[in-house]
Amino acid sequence: MEPALGRVEGRTPGQLFWLRLKQDKLALVAGGFILFLVVLAFLAPLISTHVAHHGPNELFQAEMTDEFGLPKGPNAQFLFGADSVGRDVFVRTLYGLRTSLVVAIFATGIAMIIGVTLGVMAGFFGGSIDTFISRVIDIVLSMPLLLFAIGLAAACSVSPEGCLGGIVKPGLGLVIFIIAAFSWTYIARLIRGLTLSLREREFIEASRSLGAGNIRIMFREVLPNLFAPIIIYSTLIIPTNILFEAYLSYLGLGVPQRIPSWGRMISDATGIFEVAWWLMFFPGMALVLTTLAFNLLGDGLRDALDPKSGRGG
């Protein structure tokens, strides 16, 4: 008697991806945590109104600072304590999450658009276009990133007019601009390399032989095949950008004080950390957990979307 053969079932790439991803428990937990953070960020105004009963910039100096202007620690009403002007650290940490996510997502989005566009053009067209774009990438990459970022942030913060003829103004937009301006190159270089490899593949040749133009090939054939690396790299660059925003804010060059930011909160805590540990602890923990979650999710996505580059391989 012949043994019964099991039923062979076809699986879509999406199903394969999910099968692999759900085996990575850490990535799932990280993904769930990020989802939770996103929900928290969206609900921050509601939480601050209905739980804390005050906003991120409301001052409670009389109640929450002493005669020397030193803040008071956590209590039943101020779960994470207060800062030097009596603002609720819990509410500001919550709003800081919004800032981090907004900066990271927008900066990453802009960097992705620039990087993918230029990377695909360089890789696909080759020749002088590739040379030009590659040299621009080399130049930007050779710049001392943090120094230039600090210089640019400082220069654009000097006056209310900002810089570049008023296009870039001090505040959240400036931080997003700076982060995007310096992070697109890594994406562009990666995408260029992948596009160079893709354009020699048979399906591109086939498409071209069927009369497809460059634009159509780029959009219909090349870009869909870059989807996985774009997702992976985006997820991995988000925590970097969150940290970058924190660095800039820590140095006083990020978002204005009125907009809560974890980097700025940590910076404000440095002078009085010994007597007000909560000022550094809570935003610091939030920063660590958020970046860790994005990194773990990014690793999981990479393993699931591109098993050949997995941890085991």
Added chain:
Amino acid sequence: MFIVALLTALTLTAAACGGGGGEETGELGDPERGGTFRVEIDEFPWEQGYGFDPTVEYVGDDWTLLKTLLIRGLTGYRYVTAEEGGTEAIPDMAEGLGEFSEDGLTVTYKIKPGIRFGDPVGREITAQDFVTSFERLGTAELTAGGYANYFVPLVEGMQAFNDGEADSISGVTAVDDRTVQFKLTKPSPDWDFRMAMPAAAPIPEEAATCFTGYATYGNYLVSSGPYQFEGMDQVDFSDCDDLTPPSGFKLEEHMLLERNPNYDASTDNPEARESFPDRFEFRKNTNPENSYDKLARGEIDYAWATPPPDVIARYSRNEDLKKFMFQFPDNSTWYLTMTMTQPPFDDVNVRKAVNAIMDKTGMIQAWGGVATGIPAEHAVPPTVLNALNAGEYDPYKSENHRGDLEAAQAFMKESKYDTDGDGLCDADACKNLTHITRETDPFPNVAAVVDSSLEKIGITTRLVEAASFYGAAGTPAKPVHITSGSGWGPDWAEPITFFELTFLGTSISIANNINISMTGFTAQVAQNLNSQYQQQEDQELKGLKVDPPAAPVPGIDDRFAACADLEPGDERAQCWIDLDMFIMEEIVPWVPYRWGNDVDIVGPAVTKYEFDTFGANIAFSHVAVDPSKQT
């Protein structure tokens, strides 16, 4: 001039953060001669661009160093508190204060015999050395950003010298070796105060010939006081092209002082200089927390940096430490400016509403608490005005200085920017106003309190924390709405220097403008500014244009001139008081919010401390240490 004045004000007030402990100066032990007084400082004041050159140096902390330790003038101060006579000009090198002719246009000083320069000059100081210092002071290239304006228009022939039209200053004469005479263009009731300024101290010709460049003499300063730079005996001025600076002064590292071997204490006034230590060491430490830790361990004797709030709290709460902390009014006012050319602040009722609503107690709290100062109630501090003490005059009084919403709304209802009469500024001009402050502590926290107060009357702002406050706020062609980073201190203990740069329309400058509120701005001033913008070589400023005001902005120029012309006395004093009240009630360009305190903490080896109200600093000429307690 204005930049320097700004720096002076900054320095006068920069040390004003603190709080807590004692308010008595005096002895902490048994002060004796000897030992080394060790100081760490977070930023050397001479690094702000004036290089410690007394001809141009306008930073208050440098004035403290120069006048208490290194140079003497014809007049000076006792370098003690106002209560102990620290605001009075007293004779220093001169045998008495200036002898004025009947018409007030000639002033004569007799120099005490036996006062000699330090190394390497060593000879007796003569009247000619004052002629030399005034010729430096009258040389335009050497005084940019300085305070030559206090002398050039006032001394006969100095303007012509300044303009290159004369080879000497006709109004400064060495009558004989010990007699120096000044001829003035108009009577100057405060001339003795002017002569107490470092730029009026004598400079030996032997050295002056070597330093014809801007801010270059500071490295080689020849002492006329009790101390000199270590290594000055090795300096040789005979070859100006081959000078080796003394080991005791390195611009970014240290200033080491030893006793001036040519100083004769019998020519000096012990009320001014006791000069206990044999040596002073000033070293840089950019981490104030670290300096205060070293101070507590006895490794240094004074940390010259704003004490962090936790340090103030520690010294305030510990009975054993309390005696090492001192706090005194530093004669400064810190204030918000409202630009009167810009809506909604072109309406005096809005400006009054802002004054009424401001939570000044909250701002002091944000600054570092009660020890760092008290809520300001009018423009000129009582310590300078000698009147209108705290609680005596406050046109915008509120309970505990927390702001009065009802009063603010009443003012706002009178304003054209409250369109529905509900006491809130509801026009578009009230929203998203540009608010400039400094990026350093405590200003962002203070700004948070300002914004919170403004919101109560419907005004919202966009805060810019500027690295260069006056760079961002002080360009009239790029007007801002409100600022919260300004502070001002007087150049001497008379209110005149509190009004000149801050409120006069004629003082408005094209950049680094101190009169940010544009008090007294007229079409004529606008024309002058535009003319200067056109001539500018600086690309940042060239071609800028300031719009003339639709109507002249109210000012005080005429009233100021009338007060300045009065002789010292009750009438003049009352004139300044009236002017202060006029500014607060009729012009309303500011919200004065803090009269500052200087907080000093000294180490356990310090046996004597005094506060110098002239420099608003510790008085180095009176301090003493016990070397056996130093670690």
